[in-house]
Amino acid sequence: MTLPDASTEIPDALQVLHRVFGYDSFRGEQQQVIDHVVAGGDALVLMPTGGGKSLCYQIPALVREGTGVVISPLIALMQDQVDALTALGVRAGFLNSTQDPDERRAVEHAFLDGRLDLLYLAPERLRTEGTQRLLDRGTVSLFAIDEAHCVAQWGHDFRPDYLALSMLHERWPKVPRIALTATATEATHGEIAARLGLEDARHFVASFDRPNIQYRIVPKNNPLKQLLELIRTEHDGDAGVVYCLSRASVEKTAAFLAEQGIDAVAYHAGMDARTRAANQARFLREDGVVVVATIAFGMGIDKPDVRFVAHLDLPKSVEGYYQETGRAGRDGEPATAWLAYGLQDVVQQRKMIEGSEGDETHRRSLAMHLDAMLALCETVGCRRVRLLAYFGQPGEPCGNCDTCLTPAESWDGTVAAQKLLSTVWRLARERRQKFGAGQIIDILQGKKTAKVIQFDHDALSVFGVGADLSTAEWRSVVRQLLALGLLAVEGEYGTLVLTDASGEVLGGRRTLSMRKEKVPAAAPARKESGSRSGKGPRVPVDLPEAALPVFEALRAWRAATAREQGVPAYVVFHDATLREIATRLPATVEELGTVNGVGEAKLAKYAEGILEALSEAGAPGSPAPAAAPSEAAPLPRQAAPYEDEPPFDPDDTDPPWDDWE
Template identity: 55%
Template sequence: MSASAPPVSPASADALHTLRHVFGYSAFRGPQQAIVETVAGGRDALVLMPTGGGKSLCYQVPALLREGCGIVVSPLIALMQDQVSALKLLGVRAAYLNSTLELQHAAVIERELLEGELDLLYVAPERLMTPRFQQLLSQSRIALFAIDEAHCVSQWGHDFRPEYIQLSVLHERFPEVPRVALTATADQATRNEIIERLSLHEAEIFLSSFDRPNIRYTVTEKDNPRKQLLRFIRGSHDGEAGIVYCLSRKKVEETAKWLREQGINALPYHAGLEASTRETHQNKFIRGDGIVMVATVAFGMGIDKPDVRFVAHLDLPKSLEAYYQETGRAGRDGLASNAWMAYGLQDMVLQREMIEQSQAPDEVKRVERRKLEALLGYCEAPSCRRQVLLRYFGEDSGPCGNCDMCLNPPQTWEAGEAVQKALSAIYRSGQRYGAAHIIDILRGNATTKITERGHEHLSTFGLGKDVSEPQWSSLLRQCVAMGLVGVNEYGGLILNETCRPVLRGEQGLQLRRVRESQAAAPTLRREIEFESDEARALWAALRQCRRRLAEENNVPAYIVFGDATLKQMLEKRPMSLEAMYELPGVGDRKLELYGTDFLEVLQQHAREHA
């Protein structure tokens, strides 16, 4: 250690020792070490960290450093089971209590908790709040409480769970036990709500950047969206795992069936399926390689699968928080991934209708409208998408150089006169018709609907023949996104007060031009670039070894070693267990369990290609 280097505290040394020997990493990332030392020292913490940032280590390491068992409040069964499987392979005494366990098995785990034989116990909030479990806690030695997916306390959020509000009782009943609340999705209002509802007023707040630099964001105008999706998957992610989100159950079923017909290994997932079918599909997705899950938003929260290479949206999500949460399921291992979305004006109309026709109070509807407007602003932004997304979460950044807007900047045009024509057509036709009808008026299309209503006699009929239909559609979307045009409860376009300066010609407008070719949109640079057939063969051999070991141990493949660790094996080519131990993700237990198997693959490959 150099004279100027700060001394390592005993707490830091213990944390680093645990990190290296249990989890296989030589250093913490970002604020992880400060969070670990805060919680291990007995203080509360609120952690806002993007998916893939390493939130789990922020409570797993302190739980191993403190006396007693760490209680992890987790909303989803799948997440509990995956994390416990992964921890057990690392030699950590971990368990979960949920509805899938038989009474006898649950009783064994409860006894282990009472007798101090567990390091970590995962439990759902519903079970945690039962009098029986509260009594169990009061008789046990508790190291800490970790409240995962803490944004579930927010009544304004997309994942609200009423049970989470009751978790403030932990502070009241166990004031000496440190609590750490963690989430990847929280704007300022949600952060304040988490602090208030969980009584975290004294907690230290750790706010990491929301940026996911490994994710490339792309939004494209809908033009035969299924074929666009297929082109995207085949062009950038053939044979890789991904999630495709659709708004309705019917669309999920139809899209999954169509993708299978095109040779893509796709499965449907939605709340209308039998529970056993949902579980089977989810397990296939988590444990398999290259499966595409087509799902409603009922799927995904807490899915601990790091090698999801893309998330695609065939329908507009409800808000930027939902979009960030859903796209964040891609690339949790830090390797290059894609967030791709196709949307059109009808998506806007449908989301507006859902808000207006809901039974929610007016205050809730106002919040939902604002959230939708922010999402539309993101979709229609003529500049860096990452800047718009991060700004929403209160974070400033420069252009990312990695989204579709940065890689293929759009052309703009002075559209003031064209917007005037569109606004006039909306007004003169009675402010009751959808975009398709307005475009027919502007383009001079004498359809049956136009002639039945006499709209071929309007002064605006045919005034926009020189502008293409896709460009008119884009113009109307941008007008809605800017708030110049509204959408009524029946999907008709209406004029907002803010459009007056444009209608009078007092304000010019620079709008995006429609891209002439969707094929011009940038595709993903693959993370694993093979320099030779020899490297490709070794990669296949390493993956085959991983698949075999995963099947033998009945765990998902990524729990054996993630793609990031296999990538390091491919690049470093370790020829001894000592060299393999230096790779990230290779701790004591995994080296003991799997080191020899992977070493044999590497040595055999080296002999064959000497």
């Protein structure tokens, strides 16, 4: 690799990008963000997952004098980032509860001696007087606040110490701050700026679009079977994340997938720390592992080759949905965001809001978040356009979501809505009764069930007036009326009641265009970037067939190297770098140094092994080498128990975190 001379015109930041990270140019707004922070300015950065946020503070920390201090919410995230930076030759460390006193002292001394480029801390540790005195004694080049949406999205219920990070500017007024997040509406954006005292900072907002992700939302009908079909037909052998609302559902789903031959593990906050850490490590270090989890899993997971994220329960907000689906396809290759959604999801979420703690303003906020999520589910237009609009960004129909590939039909549902609302009204007015959706649909369809006969509901004037629609169609009507606020859920049993807006429809003053329930069909065709042949990694279309044996040989070498070092395979090299090596076939160390993703440290560490692997694989078109072993690696360490275990929801759901200080 030919490095620029120190006397050249190339900016320091670009030299670092080339020398350390092995890339020749920045992407998007990275250059502007980095130059601004290097010059000492504060910044608030909104950039999608996989957009390169980390470089926006890592490179300034390497350019500016002193140590960059990164406030990171999760222990696992600290460890993974430090592993990746160390592999690049960057002097990085962390302070958290997984370390013994000697390890902590070693990191503290390295910081004070100026031997650290980056130091990772949890917000709880930063607030201690001992840590603040430590930072006073050293030289801090910048403060980076990662996952900054934690300040606003969950507020004090999530991490109270995030709300105290405004003290950074008060105690260290000359140290630049950069806050970064991939998840923020315009309102959340403003709240982050206000809570962190970054109103006067320069704000950088990149497009939230992730064109490689195919968004699909399907009617829920035996969701476990639907999930299994998704995995077997589209993602056999792929790494994926499946989200469930409750811990019990996580355990049940993971066990079901394992029984069907899928390599699946469970993850939720009710598991013991050692098992949870082992399952997370398997997901990170092995190929094709599917993790079934509550929302406690995922923040800070930097695995680039997650090919699908599936939701078996309705997310509570578009922000949460966007953040969770963003864990798929970080490498830019095609990925699937799949959600199974049904009437019971809406009823369940409405009940949770009704019974939630907090005042009426809080419940109204939760309801608004849910309404936006329901609008995304029920839209007949492009899902990507709707998603981007939620974050205040324009978009064009993408041609790569379910509603673009198989456009949804709409129908005039006014009369059907009037029939259903009238049934609810008559039960309440004539009988002083309230029932759930099942009984109301039975009445509409004219079914003389035991319950209908017991309550003499076959005598109602509306009995049988809806026999023209199927049960699935009526459930869709109920779901859409709930989404539109024309019906509400009440009480422990989820009974349906009218709202103030119901009268507009009953009185004929409002017409309703409804989304037609789709008959389950084959998955829509996607814009593939690769082909499949049984289990194993997706083969990118830009990889010549003759280069495939070389690519597999390089993956085998990477697997062995990662196993030996006890790190995930992507810490050694990403697939994109291996593909470029397999295509270009560098014959010398100098030629290898020109490959994207091969910086100085990795060149010195891995050049011999790569060139040897290339030699053994032969030229393109030669017989394929022996089958590549799995990129699995044993777990080299176990996470220590939490210093303070967070309180968990008694209703078997998890708060949005998986580990903390």
